[in-house]
Every structure is written in C-alpha cells, then in structure tokens.
Amino acid sequence: MKYIVVLGDGMADEPIAEIGGKTPLAYAKTPTMDVLAKRSEIGLAHTIPEGMKPGSDTANLAVLGYDPKKYYTGRSPLEALSIGVPMKDTDIAIRCNIVTVSDDDLPYEEKTIIDHSSSEISTKDAAVLMEAIQKEMNDEIYQHYVGTSYRHLTIWDKGEVVELTPPHDVLGKKIGQYLPQDAKLREMMKRSYDILNNHPLNVERAKKGLNKANSIWFWGAGTKPILDSFEGKFHKKGAMISAVDLLKGIAVGAEMTNIDVEGADGTLETNWEGKADAAVKALLEDGFDFVYIHMEAPDEMGHQGSLERKIKAIEYVDNRVLSTVVEKMEQSGEDFRILVMPDHPTPIACRTHTSDPVPYMLYDSRVDKKFDGLYNEADAKKSGVVVEQGYTLMSKLLEK
Incomplete structure (x- = not known):
C-alpha cells in the first residue's frame, strides 16, 4: 500500500459573485477530482487549532500529523532547517x-x-x-x-x-x-x-x-524546533516534494527525504509534471511508502487577489499533478490511498489566510464508495463529516 497527500496550498476560498456564487475550487475544471470524489470520503477538517494563527506552518504541520499546539515553535525556525x-x-x-x-x-x-x-x-x-x-x-x-x-x-x-x-x-x-x-x-x-x-x-x-x-x-x-521522526511516529518511509523552504524544513525536522524537482519554484509556472513524476518514482521505484506533494501556487494567487490565476492553479493541481499520479499508480497495480486538500483557505476577497475548516477528499483504490457530490467546500459541508482535529487526518490516511 502506498500513501499520497496532494496539497494545494490555500486552495479553499469563499463563494464569489463573479463566478456565479461558486468558489474557485467548485468553478475550476477538475475532471480527475470529479471522478475520485464519487468513490471517496469527502469532509471538512479543522487544520488551525483554536487560538492559533492561520498559517501554512501550523496548517501543514497538522496535515502531516503533528499537533501544532505541541510541535509549533514558529515558522522561521522550520525554514532555517531547510x-x-x-x-x-x-x-x-x-x-x-x-x-x-x-x-x-x-x-x-x-x-x-x-x-x-x-x-x-x-x-x-x-x-x-x-x-x-x-x-x-x-x-x-x-x-x-x-x-x-x-x-x-x-x-x-x-x-x-x-x-x-x-x-x-x-x-x-x-x-x-x-x-x-x-x-x-x-x-x-x-x-x-x-x-x-x-x-x-x-x-x-x-x-x-x-x-x-x-x-x-x-x-x-x-525558537529552535523539535519534531518527532515521521517514520518513527507513523512507521512509514516518507518524502516531501515542495519548492518552499517551510515545507522542506518541516521535512528535515521530521527526518523525511526532500526530493528536489528541477524547475519547481512555487509559482504558477512551476514544474507541475516534474512533481507528479517524482512522486510516482519515489513510491514505485525508490521504496518510499508515503509522499507529500505540496503546491504553493493557489496560495500565491490568493494573496495576489487574482481569481483567474487561482482557478488556473487549481486546474493545474488536478490535470497536471493528480491525474498523472492516479493514472500511473493505477497502471502499476499497486494499491494506494490519496488525501487531496488545502492546508487553509486563502480567499481572494481578503488576500490572506483564514481559519475556516477546509474540504478534504480521501480516496482508496481498493474501495468503491459512493458519494453523491463533488470535491468542493459546499459539498464537503453537506457531507456532515467533520474532523475537528486536523492532525488526526494523517492517521486516517495511513489507516492507523
């Protein structure tokens, strides 16, 4: 069994009148997400603990399975590790x-x-x-x-x-x-x-x-960070694929392997296909059990207040990363589980992070679930599934 997180940083948003009251995630053309959603668990997850600021630092720690209230010592120390x-x-x-x-x-x-x-x-x-x-x-x-x-x-x-x-x-x-x-x-x-x-x-x-x-x-x-080893904590050999020092630093602290992809720069012009190919290689050829694919572009477009470019970034996550990973994993015959989600919302309206819960989609290649909806904020809310402590999602992904 192989495990994958596809993390679209800041991908969640709020309904926008300009696109018919939909969010960018709901409006974007995401055929791979649409197919997976019908066979997935869809829900909302609280990645920002109450009383903590909504940052990519606390949120990504949570998605990786680390309780921010226990492990967070500041953003910059994690970047220092990278x-x-x-x-x-x-x-x-x-x-x-x-x-x-x-x-x-x-x-x-x-x-x-x-x-x-x-x-x-x-x-x-x-x-x-x-x-x-x-x-x-x-x-x-x-x-x-x-x-x-x-x-x-x-x-x-x-x-x-x-x-x-x-x-x-x-x-x-x-x-x-x-x-x-x-x-x-x-x-x-x-x-x-x-x-x-x-x-x-x-x-x-x-x-x-x-x-x-x-x-x-x-x-x-x-202050100087102290993280437990990811492999020691979850008994999985893990790798990080990101262009951002924060995520690379978390990986160093968690004793995960950082996989550098040529041309990956955290922008809308990043090497999307290179990240997907590197993830599949890590899982199928290099002996990794778990890969975390982090894409910064949706967050950057949210900060810029660019609706058109945020939609494009989400579409790239779907059709230039997720589609390749799913296709190649299916071709390999290897069983796999994928968690698709943002770390936090970065709404176009305010151009900064918020603490609202984020939609997640958990897909298992072995299970033929039936979900009557798509992967977006509104359908995730309708599902009635809420993960109050976001850091527990990793255990759910890894079937712990």
Missing part, C-alpha cells in the same frame, strides 16, 4: 521577506506594501539583493541568510520572540502601525529601503515593469 542554518538554543529565527513598498517621498512609516512577493522575484535576483543586505547589516547579533524567491531568514543571537505581522496581511495598507515594536528590527527594515530601493538590480527590474524588491520585512519569529 536552508541549513544551525540554530543554538538561544537563537531566534525570523522570516526576512523581500517585499515591495511604495517608491515615493513619504517617510518609511507612511509607505504602503504593494506586493509581498516582489513580482515573485527569482531566487537568483533575491540573492543579489540579500548580499547587499548582508554586507551592510550583518553583525555579531543579526545574521541574514538567503532562502528561496522572496522568503529569506534572519537569525537573532540571544533574541526574543516578538509579535510581528505577516506582510500579506498588510497589502495595500500604510505600514507604520504594523512595524515591529522592537527598535532595532524597525530600524533595520527602514535602513533596508535605503540599501535596496535604488540598487542597480531594482533599477533594471523597474525598467522591465517588475516591482522593485525594495524592503525587507520581518515576521514569523520562533
């Missing part, structure tokens, strides 16, 4: 995004966040800008590290976990009231604008019509 940055017990890790703030003559506090991803900046371009930050701002207390795309890392020696606001929660707003209370962190963010705004690379990006990556933004502070 980047390979060793953390001391006294270190604090902080996410260091490169964002786009308004290029105007207003004081820094009066500027507005235009884009949390700086036109989905490439890792190559971001590394050039982070090198400038490192040269000007690294010292004995604060060290800055290159991550992936717009997502980078700062390690604060003997720091503290301070309250910080995610940049995707501040889109279109003046940033003053959302800046860190800590004076040094606030000063570094302001200084970064002076370093980056007129950097030659940003001047060239502006000429090409791309958003300048002209400020760092701190958020997601946390």
Whole structure:
C-alpha cells in the first residue's frame, strides 16, 4: 500500500459573485477530482487549532500529523532547517521577506506594501539583493541568510520572540502601525529601503515593469524546533516534494527525504509534471511508502487577489499533478490511498489566510464508495463529516 497527500496550498476560498456564487475550487475544471470524489470520503477538517494563527506552518504541520499546539515553535525556525542554518538554543529565527513598498517621498512609516512577493522575484535576483543586505547589516547579533524567491531568514543571537505581522496581511495598507515594536528590527527594515530601493538590480527590474524588491520585512519569529521522526511516529518511509523552504524544513525536522524537482519554484509556472513524476518514482521505484506533494501556487494567487490565476492553479493541481499520479499508480497495480486538500483557505476577497475548516477528499483504490457530490467546500459541508482535529487526518490516511 502506498500513501499520497496532494496539497494545494490555500486552495479553499469563499463563494464569489463573479463566478456565479461558486468558489474557485467548485468553478475550476477538475475532471480527475470529479471522478475520485464519487468513490471517496469527502469532509471538512479543522487544520488551525483554536487560538492559533492561520498559517501554512501550523496548517501543514497538522496535515502531516503533528499537533501544532505541541510541535509549533514558529515558522522561521522550520525554514532555517531547510536552508541549513544551525540554530543554538538561544537563537531566534525570523522570516526576512523581500517585499515591495511604495517608491515615493513619504517617510518609511507612511509607505504602503504593494506586493509581498516582489513580482515573485527569482531566487537568483533575491540573492543579489540579500548580499547587499548582508554586507551592510550583518553583525555579531543579526545574521541574514538567503532562502528561496522572496522568503529569506534572519537569525537573532540571544533574541526574543516578538509579535510581528505577516506582510500579506498588510497589502495595500500604510505600514507604520504594523512595524515591529522592537527598535532595532524597525530600524533595520527602514535602513533596508535605503540599501535596496535604488540598487542597480531594482533599477533594471523597474525598467522591465517588475516591482522593485525594495524592503525587507520581518515576521514569523520562533525558537529552535523539535519534531518527532515521521517514520518513527507513523512507521512509514516518507518524502516531501515542495519548492518552499517551510515545507522542506518541516521535512528535515521530521527526518523525511526532500526530493528536489528541477524547475519547481512555487509559482504558477512551476514544474507541475516534474512533481507528479517524482512522486510516482519515489513510491514505485525508490521504496518510499508515503509522499507529500505540496503546491504553493493557489496560495500565491490568493494573496495576489487574482481569481483567474487561482482557478488556473487549481486546474493545474488536478490535470497536471493528480491525474498523472492516479493514472500511473493505477497502471502499476499497486494499491494506494490519496488525501487531496488545502492546508487553509486563502480567499481572494481578503488576500490572506483564514481559519475556516477546509474540504478534504480521501480516496482508496481498493474501495468503491459512493458519494453523491463533488470535491468542493459546499459539498464537503453537506457531507456532515467533520474532523475537528486536523492532525488526526494523517492517521486516517495511513489507516492507523
């Protein structure tokens, strides 16, 4: 028996008048999901524990079977594991995004966040800008590290976990009231604008019509993480396929194998087919029992407020990943179970995460269930099946 999670990050949404009161998931053309739904268990799962913030960190921990209330120590420490940055017990890790703030003559506090991803900046371009930050701002207390795309890392020696606001929660707003209370962190963010705004690379990006990556933004502070081994916990040899440092970091902490796919970058132009092929190879040729296929694009499109592109991302999850995995697993004759779901909603209307329960679909190739509906938020709610503790879904998938 082989086990697969197909995770469309932020795929869930709310009804949208523009598409007839449907959600993007219900509106998208998803023929593979439609076929599987008729033979699956469909329901709702609460992936965000009460009292915790709705982030991909807590939600993906839950989907992987780790109770966030027990295992969560912050987002950035998980990303530090992926980047390979060793953390001391006294270190604090902080996410260091490169964002786009308004290029105007207003004081820094009066500027507005235009884009949390700086036109989905490439890792190559971001590394050039982070090198400038490192040269000007690294010292004995604060060290800055290159991550992936717009997502980078700062390690604060003997720091503290301070309250910080995610940049995707501040889109279109003046940033003053959302800046860190800590004076040094606030000063570094302001200084970064002076370093980056007129950097030659940003001047060239502006000429090409791309958003300048002209400020760092701190958020997601946390302490050194401690996760139990996935194989020790569930007795399955597991692999992670993702382009995002957060998911790769969770895999490192859980002692899973990270499978890198060439061209996988977490955007709408990611190597969708490469992820599907890598998952099948891991299961059928490389001896893995479990594969977690994470796709960031639906979440990114939600943050951008792009309805058309979010629908397209969901369709790609269906017809460029799920369809290939199902087809090749069926051809192999190997029994398999697939869990299809988002980690959290990222509604187009608010462009950030919410804590609402998410629809899940659990398919077993051996079972001919009959479900009178499709895989979407409304039909999942109609099913009456609710998993109150999302982290228990993994045990349900693995038949524990």
